[in-house]
Amino acid sequence: MSNTTEESFSDNFSSNSMVYSFDVLQNYVIQQLKKESTTIGSKRPSTLYKPIEYALSVGGKHIRPVFVLMACNMFRGNIKQSFPTAIAIEIFHNFTLVHDDMMDLADIRRNKPTVVKKFGENIALLSGDSISILSYEYLLKQKMNNSSDILQLFTKSALRVCEGQQYDLDYEEKEVSLQQYLDMIRLKTAELIACSLSLGAILANAPTEDVNHMYNFGINFGQAFQLQDDLMDVYADQNIFGKKTGKDIVSNKKTFLLIKAMELANSEQKKELAYWIKIKDFEETEKIKAVKQIYNDLNIKEITRKSIKKYYHKAIIEMDAINVSPDRKKELILLTGKMIKRKK
Amino acid sequence: MSNTTEESFSDNFSSNSMVYSFDVLQNYVIQQLKKESTTIGSKRPSTLYKPIEYALSVGGKHIRPVFVLMACNMFRGNIKQSFPTAIAIEIFHNFTLVHDDMMDLADIRRNKPTVVKKFGENIALLSGDSISILSYEYLLKQKMNNSSDILQLFTKSALRVCEGQQYDLDYEEKEVSLQQYLDMIRLKTAELIACSLSLGAILANAPTEDVNHMYNFGINFGQAFQLQDDLMDVYADQNIFGKKTGKDIVSNKKTFLLIKAMELANSEQKKELAYWIKIKDFEETEKIKAVKQIYNDLNIKEITRKSIKKYYHKAIIEMDAINVSPDRKKELILLTGKMIKRKK
Numbered sequence: 001m002s003n004t005t006e007e008s009f010s011d012n013f014s015s016n017s018m019v020y021s022f023d024v025l026q027n028y029v030i031q032q033l034k035k036e037s038t039t040i041g042s043k044r045p046s047t048l049y050k051p052i053e054y055a056l057s058v059g060g061k062h063i064r065p066v067f068v069l070m071a072c073n074m075f076r077g078n079i080k081q082s083f084p085t086a087i088a089i090e091i092f093h094n095f096t097l098v099h100d101d102m103m104d105l106a107d108i109r110r111n112k113p114t115v116v117k118k119f120g121e122n123i124a125l126l127s128g129d130s131i132s133i134l135s136y137e138y139l140l141k142q143k144m145n146n147s148s149d150i151l152q153l154f155t156k157s158a159l160r161v162c163e164g165q166q167y168d169l170d171y172e173e174k175e176v177s178l179q180q181y182l183d184m185i186r187l188k189t190a191e192l193i194a195c196s197l198s199l200g201a202i203l204a205n206a207p208t209e210d211v212n213h214m215y216n217f218g219i220n221f222g223q224a225f226q227l228q229d230d231l232m233d234v235y236a237d238q239n240i241f242g243k244k245t246g247k248d249i250v251s252n253k254k255t256f257l258l259i260k261a262m263e264l265a266n267s268e269q270k271k272e273l274a275y276w277i278k279i280k281d282f283e284e285t286e287k288i289k290a291v292k293q294i295y296n297d298l299n300i301k302e303i304t305r306k307s308i309k310k311y312y313h314k315a316i317i318e319m320d321a322i323n324v325s326p327d328r329k330k331e332l333i334l335l336t337g338k339m340i341k342r343k344k
Numbered sequence: 345m346s347n348t349t350e351e352s353f354s355d356n357f358s359s360n361s362m363v364y365s366f367d368v369l370q371n372y373v374i375q376q377l378k379k380e381s382t383t384i385g386s387k388r389p390s391t392l393y394k395p396i397e398y399a400l401s402v403g404g405k406h407i408r409p410v411f412v413l414m415a416c417n418m419f420r421g422n423i424k425q426s427f428p429t430a431i432a433i434e435i436f437h438n439f440t441l442v443h444d445d446m447m448d449l450a451d452i453r454r455n456k457p458t459v460v461k462k463f464g465e466n467i468a469l470l471s472g473d474s475i476s477i478l479s480y481e482y483l484l485k486q487k488m489n490n491s492s493d494i495l496q497l498f499t500k501s502a503l504r505v506c507e508g509q510q511y512d513l514d515y516e517e518k519e520v521s522l523q524q525y526l527d528m529i530r531l532k533t534a535e536l537i538a539c540s541l542s543l544g545a546i547l548a549n550a551p552t553e554d555v556n557h558m559y560n561f562g563i564n565f566g567q568a569f570q571l572q573d574d575l576m577d578v579y580a581d582q583n584i585f586g587k588k589t590g591k592d593i594v595s596n597k598k599t600f601l602l603i604k605a606m607e608l609a610n611s612e613q614k615k616e617l618a619y620w621i622k623i624k625d626f627e628e629t630e631k632i633k634a635v636k637q638i639y640n641d642l643n644i645k646e647i648t649r650k651s652i653k654k655y656y657h658k659a660i661i662e663m664d665a666i667n668v669s670p671d672r673k674k675e676l677i678l679l680t681g682k683m684i685k686r687k688k
Contacts (some may be wrong), residue, residue, distance in 0.1 A: 048510035103466045122447045122513055125469065129443060130506040132476055136499045140492070148484070148491070155480045162474040166392035169466055242546060 005079035010067075013079040019328055020079065022335045025069045028079075029086060035086055040134070048191035051119045051127040052134070055094050058110050061278050065090040067196040068203070070335070071214055074328050077204025078250050081143075085150060085203060088138035089196050092154075095131035096192075098124055098160055103169065115326045132158075142203075149202050170253055182223065190222025193313025213318045220315035224308045226338045230255035231304045232343070234292060240343045252277050256307065257300050258291075264298045357423040363672055364423065366679045367412045372423075373406045373430060380431055384478070395463045395471040396478070399438050402454050407683075409434040411540040412547070413523055414679070415558055418672050421548025425487075429494060429547060432482035433540050436498075439475040440505055440536075442468055447513065476502075486547075493546050501539035508532025522603050526567065529563050534566025557662045564659035568652045568684045574599035575648045576687070578636060584687045590632035600651065601644050602635075608642045656684050 013020065013028075033056065041053025065086035072082045076250070101107075101114040102124050108114065118123035139147075139154060164187025171184060197218040201211045232241060233248040234257055248255050258273075265273060273294060276287050294300065319329055357364065357372075376593070377400065385397025409430035444450075445458040446468050452458065460468035470528060483498060484491075496600045508531025515528060541562040545555045577592040578601055592599050602617075609617060617638060620631050639645065663673055 045510050045514060047514050095473075099469055102469060123447060125443055126506055126510055126513070129439075129473070129476065130503060132473065133499060133502045136480060136495070137503065140495055140499060151480070151484055151495070155477060156485060158477045159481065162470055166389050166470055169391060169470070170391050223385060227530060230684060254420065256591060298422065327674060 004129070010200070014192070016076040016078060018073075020069075020279050021331055022066060022070065022075050025061060025066045025073070025079070028092070029065045029069070032083060033062065033065075033087065033090060036056055047123070048127055048130060051115055051123050054118065054130055055098050055115050055127065055131060056091065058112055060110060062090055064192060064196040065320075067193065067218075067332075068200040070332050071197045071200025072204045074324060074332060075201055075206040075210070076328075077200070077202030077206075080204040081129075082200065084138045084141040085128055085199050086185050088135045088142075088154070089199065091131055091133040091138060092158060093192060094127050095135065096165070098128040099132060101166065102128070103165075121235070139321045144203065146202055148204070152201055153195060153199060153202070156192050160187045164191065176254050176259060178256070178263060181254060181256065181259050185226040186219060186223060189226040190219045193222040193225065194218025210322045210324070213322045217315045217318040217322075218232050220311045220318065221336050221340070224311035224315065225306045225336075227256050227304055227311070228340050228342065230299070233303050234295060236343060246284070246292070249276075249288050249291045250284050256304055257295055260303055261291075261295055261300050264300075264303075265294065269294050308340055312336070348526040359476055360422060361418040362417075364413075364417050365637075365675055366410060366414065369410045369423070370406060371558050373409045373413070373434070376427060377406065377409070377431065377434060391467070391582055392474060395459055395467050397463065399442050399459050399475060400435065400458055404454060404593040406434055408437050408536060408540040411537060411562070412544040415541045415544025417544075418549045418668060418676060419545055419548030419550040419554070421544070422674075426544065426547040429543050430540075432479045432486070432498070434538070434545065435475055435482060436479040436502060436537060439472050439479065440509070442472040442475060444474070444509065447509075455630055472484070481629070489549065490546055490549070495542055497539060497543060497546070498652055501535050504531045508535065509600070520603060521597050522550065522600070522607060525598060525603050526598065529570040530563060531558070531565060533570040534563045537569065538562025539667045551667070554666045557666045561659045561662040561666075564655045565680050565684070568655035568659065569680075571600050571648055571655070572684050572686060574601055575645065577601075578639060579645050580662065580687060586688050590636070593620075593632050593635045594628050596610045600648055604647055605635075605639055605642050605644050608644075609638065610645075613638050613641070641684045652684050656680070 022312070037053045037056040040056065041049055043049040068086040068089055069079050069082060073079055097109065098115045101109060102116045102121065106114050107117045115127065135154075135158075136151075139151060144150065144151060164184055167180075167184040168188055171180065172305075176184075194215045198211050199217040201214040206214070220286065230248070233245060233255065236245050238245050247253075248258070252258075262270065262273060270293070273291065276282070276291055279287075316333070319333060348352055352487065381400040384400065385393055387393040387515045412430040412433055413426060417423055440451065442459045445453060446460045446465065446505060447462075450458050451461045458468075459471065463471070479498075479502075480495075483495060489666040508528055511524075511528040512532055515524065520528075520546065538559045539562070542555050542559040550558070574592070577589060577599065580589050582589050591597075592602070596602075603674050606617060617635065620626070625629075660677070661675060666673070
């Protein structure tokens with residue numbers, strides 16, 4: 001019989017039968033990541049490695065590496081031994097952020113200047129490239145019989161993330177169907193989450209069938225997670241959210257809400273949406289208010305929530321099919337359930 | 345007793361005892377690379393993969409993948425089976441070119457528009473990222489007992505190439521000693537050549553000692569190769585060279601020639617060099633003529649040639665130490681000997 005523990009990780013994760021909580025594993029990831037970042041930051045040339053240390057230190061929830069460890073733990077794998085893969089995933093995620101911020105001309109990430117803003121384009125480009133290669137350096141530290149499976153899955157997912165980013169860029173300039181949007185976020189967001197979860201399962205030597213269920217759990221949860229993100233931009237309580245809402249509306253970002261609204265709108269609403277998308281000179285609060293009113297009239301909030309629930313339900317069906325006792329699944333179900341209802 | 349053949353590769357490289365020539369292997373690489381590029385170019389989204397196909401199709405001598413195969417052949421390895429690694433190296437090299445052209449704001453490469461010029465910054469960034477990951481996809485197709493060694497060496501070299509590029513950027517803005525310059529080109533240029541040659545040896549299951557000799561051969565040859573590049577920019581016969589000489593002088597590029605000249609110059613020559621480096625508004629031919637005159641007065645051409653010979657001599661000592669019969673080494677020695685005397 002296993003136990004969930006909120007204790008510190010002073011036991012070194014020596015027990016494969018123990019079920020560790022998100023918080024414990026997140027703390028572990030934060031501490032270890034800090035160590036690794038410092039080591040990386042001390043390498044030469046510092047003009048290359050200091051920006052990498054900076055990129056790896058901007059914080060965040062580190063859900064992807066924690067997913068690796070939680071999935072590994074679910075299948076009674078060795079958490080400590082799986083750490084190089086967890087770090088590789090986090091590093092790769094940071095690589096995508098550094099280069100995405102270049103493409104988006106973003107100045108701020110998590111309340112701090114982005115790498116491109118702080119160090120300039122050339123450094124952001126080259127340190128991003130190096131971060132991508134560093135993720136392989138960590139993957140190669142993962143000593144496993146099935147290391148080839150790990151590298152194959154990681155590489156396939158990495159390419160898919162790039163494909164998703166490309167679709168996202170392409171869709172900025174053209175009309176997009178809901179299906180195209182969902183396929184895009186599947187690649188751009190859900191893929192790396194699914195990859196993290198299935199890598200954790202592979203590291204614990206889970207049967208192929210269960211690895212696939214974990215992957216599909218991740219894809220469906222990942223879709224739900226992104227739709228929740230879209231939803232919060234418009235409907236979050238600004239006090240809890242901690243940042244301004246309506247940013248996606250202001251920038252005409254194609255989200256589930258906007259595409260669905262365009263689909264459901266009558267000709268008058270369509271005209272009004274088109275007006276707000278086209279106009280260059282506007283009062284931000286006025287535009288947000290007007291578009292949100294159309295969303296409200298079309299019941300977009302409830303439709304989005306329904307879709308989130310649908311994807312999460314699919315995810316849970318995959319989780320149910322996994323041949324592991326419910327008490328070992330509890331932590332992941334609890335966490336992901338919270339995440340699709342998160343308010344910030 | 346082995347034979348060197350100039351035949352087509354219709355024999356499928358079935359003989360491990362045959363020594364294949366550079367031309368035969370280069371033809372093979374060109375044909376296979378064309379196939380792979382077409383396959384890659386047909387993937388979706390085409391907005392991502394067509395630019396990659398373009399990047400892989402701009403030509404060049406493909407010396408790195410041919411080095412993989414020649415080294416493999418030297419140790420009686422299976423050339424055909426080693427092809428994924430050869431392609432991986434070529435793909436990685438193209439990744440560095442795509443992103444380097446972004447940093448250098450280069451419009452033209454091999455008489456064609458660069459990826460960044462043709463497709464814009466975002467596509468150059470993202471397709472470059474994808475090319476880097478694709479190189480791992482090819483490496484992972486390499487089925488070998490020692491595939492971990494291959495991945496480790498490749499990853500270490502890939503990072504070193506990025507470090508070399510960073511030093512190159514750093515050195516644009518400051519004074520650089522000859523040793524710093526030589527260390528930089530060792531990372532930026534020689535490393536991937538050494539990596540290619542030693543990967544070929546690893547693929548043929550050469551003993552570790554010989555793999556290391558191949559690596560050192562590659563490093564020393566790579567240094568000589570880069571110095572020859574520096575030399576040609578100033579002293580090549582423009583009719584044979586096929587492009588304008590003096591470009592490095594015009595752009596104040598730190599080369600072996602410039603750094604050595606600064607080191608040897610008397611105070612008057614130093615002042616004149618400093619004048620030409622500082623001046624923004626000048627007649628290109630006048631600047632080239634003046635700087636070249638200082639190089640001539642300081643005997644820089646002969647000094648550079650001497651240094652090239654010194655590095656190549658070191659390379660040959662490494663080659664001599666390899667426990668393989670001379671007739672199997674002949675092709676590589678012939679080729680590299682030509683390359684350090686090349687006129688274009």
